[in-house]
Amino acid sequence: MAHTTIAQFLPLDKPLIIFDLETTGLTPGEDKIVEIAYEKILPSGEVVAYCQRINPGKPISPDASRINGIYDKDVASAPSFAKLSYELWSMFEGADVGGFNIIGFDLPFLKGEFALVGKNFDFTAKRILDAKILYHKMEARDMFAPRNLSAAYKLYCGKEHAAAHTGAGDVRATVEILEKQLEKYPEFRNWDYLADLHGNKKLLESAKTEHALLADVKPFGTLF
Template sequence: MLTHSLKLRKPLAVIDLETTGVNVAKDKIVELCIAKAKLDGTVEVKTKLINPGIPIPLETSLIHGIYDEDVKDAPTFRQIGKALAQFIEGCDLAGFNSNRFDVPMLVEEFLRVDIDFDTKNRKLIDAQRIFHLMEPRTLSAAYKFFCNKTLENAHSAEVDTLATLEVLCSQVEKYEGVKLKNDKGEEYEPVKNDMDVLHLLTSANIVDFAQRMTLNNKGEVVFNFGKHNGKPVKQILKNEPQYYDWMINGDFPLDTKRKLTEIKLKMMLDK
């Protein structure tokens, strides 16, 4: 039986996806693995091939080894979406580069099939952010460094997922109690066996998963791209209401549009 050493307040779902590409707004999941670390120290693993409903580009198949033929009889995300949402109900979410890719892609797939999968009450733990802060490298190097093992069959969802969980456990064991200095020369301890602390370390500034918006040093939501880069979202929506329409009708992920709409609705309620 698989086990873990993390101190959890709620189950932690470690996720890895293989997809048709890296465009969250357009690409689809072709394989998914979730290792659910439970409060009793056990781990439950689910791995599924998924028919994306679109061709898998050859250059992508050559990376993860999944071809159209492999998924032609697999269920679609719409067919498994509800069961998947139930499996990770009440779970915090983790992965390797998960805040930039796996979680945004998963949220987008849920929204496409009308499942309002919300992350507001979930802690988001990105093992890559911890690794890059402490030992900047890749997942294979992280696995070698922290676990002293060679990662065989990288880019297999299950292999990468279980390696990520093992790396996260080892990171916590290695770095808990290790102090760094901030830009003021003050010592602080960034890594603790506490999902709240790891969430703040790896996910504190996330507004939308595509990171078209972020938080500035004043805690304001600002745009993170284009001509209004760095400007407060509320200010732009107030002064240029057509910018909201442009984004809503543009080629942006559904999650970005949802978060932008939430900000606009809150502005209207605050009037």
């Protein structure tokens, strides 16, 4: 079983799920999930990986398919979110969550999908580790380049993100980024500090504003 250094730097008293969603488009409430991938980090540091395609019950937009490589035919025989909801609810209910831009994108999508099956996914009650928030906190904005997952991966890990916009590839890159961030910035090794940081309205608005500006000029999927 694989291991991560995240649990060495950040105390875990429950699993930490680093996850990523691929979707039919960019709008929670209108668009749907077509793939969920995660690495479940146990308090021991052991990692359990998972990736599942999901039938969204609606067409995937051409722009989304062009970026994530998932087409309608690829999910035609996949289970619906409703069929997976009990398993996913049980898994997320007993865990903290992490990812890259999950506050602005993945968590709202997940909340919307759970709402459709009658469950209130209150992620505000969870401890959150969003690598994009940490990235925005510590690194100045480059007006000529997005602060997306690929940029963060190159900065912190010194490599190109070859598997960008695949669920499993994005999750693996995020775990590696978080390992480097926690190693580099000791202040991030405290959950209370992280809670304050993830609730920082100015910082969150900065991330949202940059996301919105890039959405006006970039094709689907280049934001994350």
